[in-house]
Amino acid sequence: MRAPLLLELADDELVVGWRDSEWTGIAPTLEEDVAFSSIAQNEIGHARAAYELAARELGTTADELAFDRTPDDYRCAPLVELRLLEWAHAIARRWLYEQADHLRIETLMESDDAELAGLARKIDREEAYHRMHAELWAERLRDEWRFRDAVDELWPYALGMLPEALRPRLCERVGRGMTDTQGFERGSHTQELTELWDEMTSVRRTAPGAQW
């Protein structure tokens, strides 16, 4: 039963892509407008591929999984739900998310399930460019207090995204210690998810069951 795992991945990627797309048109430079839009497009593309695999197993469609569930049914982590329209926070999330996502994808690439491992390899090739983008920014903002504060604030969320077994490796990669993750774990949701869901599904809900 791989659907729960696929839905965690797909929901994270859909929601983080949705949040990244909020920077389209308001990023501090045109180049970052392009970068965030492109990253958002890739993340939503990964979500679509993972939903399609899950949909086959669950006897439904990718669109139904993406848009026809209630907010409580989503399996995304609180990290991706937050509305972060402040640049230091947006970069801190991109950086932490890519580090945690990389660990997850590496694990999936080792899967005995050839289809899952193949999808993970494909996603990883694309994510390599997201990681480089995040790294460039983290390097540039390293000594900026707003960025450091944002990373401190989002760190428990980043840990909460991963299963416990992978957390020590995340600590190692980002050079930080373990911390209390209560309230930031996957499985709990923020109010921001409900607001996002309301907007994300608003057009589809105007015509339930329609062929778009």
Next chain:
Amino acid sequence: MVTAAQVWSALAELPDPELPVVSLVDLGVIRDVAVDGDRVHVELTPTFLGCPALDAMRRALELAIAGLGGEPDVEVVTGDAWTTDRITPVGREKLRLAGLAPPAGTPPSLVQLRSKAFRCPYCGSQETRLENIFGPTPCRSLRYCESCRQPFEQFKTL
């Protein structure tokens, strides 16, 4: 009755919707063609998973196959099916002539992206710098040539 060779030649005429200088065959996104009676099964693989041109490609394939009198059956294959190694030598040359630097052999590290390892498709100089990892489509980065002062698009290596 339509043959696989006829199908391949018809598909070699279909331009990529976003990079019309290359065909879908040049780009390596056609994985396989199998003919069984009238039925023509084609395996199509996206370059990037989020490629918005996928549906347009599928429709173009279906029309081309129907034009040959075949019954199209297009299957989209995700998974680890496409890398930039699948772009044919002819495809790479067409990209270069259109001012799009073809992908490097192996996926670059950040250090390499920021080094002078990439060649300008216009003047051949390696005095080029990274402008943006992301470009007009997910598969391209933007670079700038210090020698001929020309910005250009660099195909990403996947």
